[in-house]
Amino acid sequence: MPLIPQIVAQTFVKQVEFHAEIGSTNDRALDLAAAEVSTETPLLIWALQQTAGRGRGANRWWASEGALTFSVMLETSELGLPQERWPQVSLTTGLAVCAALQELLPQAEIGLKWPNDVFLHGRKICGILVEIPPRQSGKLVVGIGINVNNSLTLAPAELWPTATALCDASNRTWDLAVVLIQVLQQLERHLIQLSANDPELPQRWHELCFLRGRLIHHTVGDRVTIGTCRGVDQQGALLLQTEAGLSRVLGGVITKWE
Numbered sequence: 001m002p003l004i005p006q007i008v009a010q011t012f013v014k015q016v017e018f019h020a021e022i023g024s025t026n027d028r029a030l031d032l033a034a035a036e037v038s039t040e041t042p043l044l045i046w047a048l049q050q051t052a053g054r055g056r057g058a059n060r061w062w063a064s065e066g067a068l069t070f071s072v073m074l075e076t077s078e079l080g081l082p083q084e085r086w087p088q089v090s091l092t093t094g095l096a097v098c099a100a101l102q103e104l105l106p107q108a109e110i111g112l113k114w115p116n117d118v119f120l121h122g123r124k125i126c127g128i129l130v131e132i133p134p135r136q137s138g139k140l141v142v143g144i145g146i147n148v149n150n151s152l153t154l155a156p157a158e159l160w161p162t163a164t165a166l167c168d169a170s171n172r173t174w175d176l177a178v179v180l181i182q183v184l185q186q187l188e189r190h191l192i193q194l195s196a197n198d199p200e201l202p203q204r205w206h207e208l209c210f211l212r213g214r215l216i217h218h219t220v221g222d223r224v225t226i227g228t229c230r231g232v233d234q235q236g237a238l239l240l241q242t243e244a245g246l247s248r249v250l251g252g253v254i255t256k257w258e
C-alpha cells in the first residue's frame with residue numbers, strides 16, 4: 001500500500017501533507033490555521049527534515065536526517081475535547097509516545113519528563129510542542145519530534161549525555177512510517193481517553209514521571225527552586241517538595257535533576 005493512503009487507512013488522520021524539507025511543521029500548521037485554509041482534520045504535516053524546528057520556549061529542536069518530525073492539527077470539537085483539558089494535551093501526547101515506544105521496544109525503560117519530553121533509558125528521545133493557533137478556532141497543533149534513525153553519535157557532543165535515539169537503543173534502523181503509525185494510533189486512543197476524562201491518564205502520568213523521587217532544579221527566569229519531585233497531580237501540575245512544603249508547579253523548566 002502506498003505510504004499516505006496507508007497512514008489514512010490505519011490512523012485517525014484524514015489528510016496528509018508531506019515535505020522532504022520544511023522550516024518547522026508546527027509553523028506550517030499555524031500558518032494554515034491563520035490563513036483559515038480549509039483542511040480535513042486531523043491533518044498530518046510530516047517532514048523528513050526541518051531547518052528551523054522549534055522546542056518549548058526559546059529552545060530549538062536539533063534533529064538530523066532520520067528523525068521523525070511531524071505535527072497534527074486537531075479540531076477539538078470533533079474530538080469532544082473541552083478547553084479546560086487543553087493544558088493536559090502535552091502530557092497526554094507524551095503518554096501516547098511512551099505507549100508507542102513500549103510497543104516497539106517492549107524491554108525499554110521509558111519515562112515521561114514533565115511537561116513535554118519522553119525519556120528512554122534516562123535520556124531524551126522525544127520532545128512535544130503543543131500550540132494553540134492565535135485565533136479562537138478550536139484547533140490545536142500537536143508537534144512531535146522523535147529521534148529514530150538519527151543516531152546521537154552524529155549529534156553535537158553536548159547532547160550525547162542527555163539524548164538518545166531509537167536506533168541507538170536497539171542497534172537497528174526503523175521504518176519511519178511504522179513508528180509514525182504506531183504513535184498516531186496511540187495518540188488517537190489517548191485523546192479519546194482525555195475527552196472522556198479517563199482517570200487512567202493522571203494515574204499513568206504520575207506513574208511514568210521520570211523526575212519522581214529525584215532532586216530537581218525548577219527554573220523560572222532567574223529564580224531556581226531546588227526540591228524533590230513528588231510526581232504529577234491529577235491536573236498535570238508537577239509536585240515539588242521543598243523545606244517550605246509541597247507546591248504545584250505549572251510553568252517553568254526543569255534545568256537539572258539527579
Ligand code: BTN
Nearest residue numbers: 024026053054055056127143145
Ligand atoms: C521540546 O523539546 O521542547 C519540543 C520539541 C518539539 C519538536 C517538534 S518536531 C515537529 C514539530 N515542529 C517543530 O518545529 N517542533 C515540533
